[in-house]
Amino acid sequence: xxxxxxxxxxxxxxxxxxxxxxxxxxxxxxxxxxxxxxxxxxxxxxxxxxxxxxxxxxxxxxxxxxxxxxxxxxxxxxxxxxxxxxxxxxxxxxxxxxxxxxxxxxxxxxxxxxxxxxxxxxxxxxxxxxxxxxxxxxxxxxxxxxxxxxxxxxxxxxxxxxxxxxxxxxxxxxxxxxxxxxxxxxxxxxxxxxxxxxxxxxxxxxxxxxxxxxxxxxxxxxxxxxxxxxxxxxxxxxxxxxxxxxxxxxxxxxxxxxxxxxxxxxxxxxxxxxxxxxxxxxxxxxxxxxxxxxxxxxxxxxxxxxxxxxxxxxxxxxxxxxxxxxxxxxxxxxxxxxxxxxxxxxxxxxxxxxxxxxxxxxxxxxxxxxxxxxxxxxxxxxxxxxxxxxxxxxxxxxxxxxxxxxxxxxxxxxxxxxxxxxxxxxxxxxxxxxxxxxxx
Amino acid sequence: xxxxxxxxxxxxxxxxxxxxxxxxxxxxxxxxxxxxxxxxxxxxxxxxxxxxxxxxxxxxxxxxxxxxxxxxxxxxxxxxxxxxxxxxxxxxxxxxxxxxxxxxxxxxxxxxxxxxxxxxxxxxxxxxxxxxxxxxxxxxxxxxxxxxxxxxxxxxxxxxxxxxxxxxxxxxxxxxxxxxxxxxxxxxxxxxxxxxxxxxxxxxxxxxxxxxxxxxxxxxxxxxxxxxxxxxxxxxxxxxxxxxxxxxxxxx
Numbered sequence: 001x002x003x004x005x006x007x008x009x010x011x012x013x014x015x016x017x018x019x020x021x022x023x024x025x026x027x028x029x030x031x032x033x034x035x036x037x038x039x040x041x042x043x044x045x046x047x048x049x050x051x052x053x054x055x056x057x058x059x060x061x062x063x064x065x066x067x068x069x070x071x072x073x074x075x076x077x078x079x080x081x082x083x084x085x086x087x088x089x090x091x092x093x094x095x096x097x098x099x100x101x102x103x104x105x106x107x108x109x110x111x112x113x114x115x116x117x118x119x120x121x122x123x124x125x126x127x128x129x130x131x132x133x134x135x136x137x138x139x140x141x142x143x144x145x146x147x148x149x150x151x152x153x154x155x156x157x158x159x160x161x162x163x164x165x166x167x168x169x170x171x172x173x174x175x176x177x178x179x180x181x182x183x184x185x186x187x188x189x190x191x192x193x194x195x196x197x198x199x200x201x202x203x204x205x206x207x208x209x210x211x212x213x214x215x216x217x218x219x220x221x222x223x224x225x226x227x228x229x230x231x232x233x234x235x236x237x238x239x240x241x242x243x244x245x246x247x248x249x250x251x252x253x254x255x256x257x258x259x260x261x262x263x264x265x266x267x268x269x270x271x272x273x274x275x276x277x278x279x280x281x282x283x284x285x286x287x288x289x290x291x292x293x294x295x296x297x298x299x300x301x302x303x304x305x306x307x308x309x310x311x312x313x314x315x316x317x318x319x320x321x322x323x324x325x326x327x328x329x330x331x332x333x334x335x336x337x338x339x340x341x342x343x344x345x346x347x348x349x350x351x352x353x354x355x356x357x358x359x360x361x362x363x364x365x366x367x368x369x370x371x372x373x374x375x376x377x378x379x380x381x382x383x384x385x386x387x388x389x390x391x392x393x394x395x396x397x398x399x400x401x402x403x404x405x406x407x408x409x410x411x412x413x414x415x416x417x418x419x420x421x422x423x424x425x426x427x428x429x430x431x432x433x434x435x436x437x438x439x440x
Numbered sequence: 441x442x443x444x445x446x447x448x449x450x451x452x453x454x455x456x457x458x459x460x461x462x463x464x465x466x467x468x469x470x471x472x473x474x475x476x477x478x479x480x481x482x483x484x485x486x487x488x489x490x491x492x493x494x495x496x497x498x499x500x501x502x503x504x505x506x507x508x509x510x511x512x513x514x515x516x517x518x519x520x521x522x523x524x525x526x527x528x529x530x531x532x533x534x535x536x537x538x539x540x541x542x543x544x545x546x547x548x549x550x551x552x553x554x555x556x557x558x559x560x561x562x563x564x565x566x567x568x569x570x571x572x573x574x575x576x577x578x579x580x581x582x583x584x585x586x587x588x589x590x591x592x593x594x595x596x597x598x599x600x601x602x603x604x605x606x607x608x609x610x611x612x613x614x615x616x617x618x619x620x621x622x623x624x625x626x627x628x629x630x631x632x633x634x635x636x637x638x639x640x641x642x643x644x645x646x647x648x649x650x651x652x653x654x655x656x657x658x659x660x661x662x663x664x665x666x667x668x669x670x671x672x673x674x675x676x677x678x679x680x681x682x683x684x685x686x687x688x689x690x691x692x
Binding site for chain 2: 389391392394395396397398399400401402403405406409410412413414415416417
């Protein structure tokens with residue numbers, strides 16, 4: 001038996017387990033079955049697949065992952081990873097199951113919902129079904145290499161997740177934190193975290209999605225769908241800190257209506273292999289999209305970000321800044337797609353992506369991909385790969401700052417442009433501390 | 441205090457310093473003047489520990505300690521300060537954070553206690569007045585977007601904060617208008633003391649009207665070819681470097 005079939009067998013086993021569990025509750029399985037057959041038709045990717053060219057997924061082939069199991073974890077254990085819980089609502093999951101013992105409820109403005117998807121489906125089924133699985137799709141979108149296999153996998157296997165709903169015109173002051181803790185303390189497991197965020201017109205909120213690994217080998221395959229009504233404003237922080245034996249493949253799909261603002265800060269620190277696909281579809285005029293990211297890779301980590309912005313309507317602005325710091329034998333890559341549709345005149349899209357290599361054995365691949373079908377647009381992209389600036393390092397050392405401290409300071413300064421955009425103090429400090437800790 | 445003895449240095453195959461000897465005693469200000477390409481800035485960089493240069497022979501000691509064996513940060517801890525000709529911009533690092541890291545690193549290396557935030561702020565507030573710098577510069581990133589004059593004043597401000605034993609000023613006057621020059625010179629003069637030595641490197645005599653040196657040395661093609669008192673600078677200003685070069689040619 002080849003590794004590929006061995007691996008697919010373990011996926012099949014998990015699928016049957018999940019299907020049996022959900023079938024017993026009388027749930028409709030047609031969406032899952034369809035997603036499962038789409039996934040099976042293509043299977044796991046290899047580096048011969050265009051969208052996975054720089055991402056060797058040997059671990060997925062070589063590891064037999066079981067279905068997630070229950071676990072007991074204390075708040076202290078989670079805090080020991082460095083995860084901060086800001087004042088506000090925290091909804092936590094442990095191995096993809098709701099974990100009230102790690103959650104923190106607080107009062108929310110009238111009409112705002114922060115709950116599990118399973119509960120939301122019981123209590124407000126129309127609202128959930130209206131959006132669930134409708135955002136995460138490439139149907140009707142441009143692109144010749146669209147690859148949704150891990151979206152399909154999550155669609156087929158997910159069991160629970162988070163639901164955030166902010167009604168029209170409501171402002172949520174405190175951050176809403178969603179934490180997915182994974183511990184594979186009894187052998188390798190796969191989990192499929194699922195998040196749905198719906199913001200009605202004029203709503204405003206900050207949502208932090210944090211993925212934290214405690215122990216062992218996990219394959220974490222989250223899918224997040226975000227719907228922004230007109231004039232809605234969401235700050236979306238994403239923090240990936242899985243164990244160094246884990247594989248994290250995250251997909252985020254965002255749908256923006258007119259005049260809405262979506263600001264994403266996407267950070268990756270953990271995982272043996274980490275990959276995040278962030279896809280934003282602009283479905284109305286005068287939207288703003290800010291995509292910022294930081295990657296800090298060390299050891300033999302492989303960390304990737306793929307962003308995609310579909311400028312489908314005129315007069316929309318998008319700005320991207322991704323910073324990648326890589327040391328030891330770490331490898332990083334960035335792929336930034338911008339599609340400007342035929343009607344999307346006056347599009348203004350700016351993409352910047354920088355890699356900093358701290359050792360001769362670290363590597364960074366960058367691929368801006370702009371496909372423009374309108375004629376009156378402003379699209380720019382810039383990519384740089386470099387080392388620490390010697391003149392700056394000497395300047396700091398000449399003032400008495402020891403070499404390793406000076407290096408850490410300069411690396412932080414490189415990433416600071418993005419990290420300093422995190423407006424919640426405790427979360428920004430958490431990021432800063434993560435950068436320092438990983439580089440020292 | 442600082443003793444340079446028969447210092448030879450090169451970049452790749454090119455010999456730049458060809459046997460410099462110089463002693464600066466505590467309390468003295470020495471000026472080094474010379475035409476472009478004479479090796480002035482190379483000397484400054486070598487004293488601070490820049491690795492682009494290879495010292496092929498000779499020695500540099502500060503109070504008997506071999507400076508050439510030390511890393512740049514160890515030299516700073518030993519009391520050496522270089523005011524850069526081209527101060528480096530460091531986006532993302534605030535001036536305050538930078539200065540506090542530097543001061544505490546130097547104090548730590550000297551076995552002194554690190555300053556608390558309040559002690560540190562009190563220390564720098566007293567120094568920032570000296571250089572007539574705006575307080576807002578403290579929260580801005582190191583040298584980022586500073587004007588030429590602000591950068592040079594920031595160098596002298598850092599010197600005031602770090603209180604070195606021996607300071608090298610590398611063309612601190614270049615690019616300064618007369619007001620900025622006066623402020624920089626006042627800052628330096630305020631730091632002159634019996635136990636502190638200065639090496640002031642400049643192309644023009646102008647700066648030396650404000651920072652009056654005890655000794656002036658003329659550097660040509662990597663050698664000190666003439667030394668004298670402050671009047672030598674005036675003579676150079678009047679006659680130009682050509683005069684020295686002709687004098688050398690006549691001797692040869």
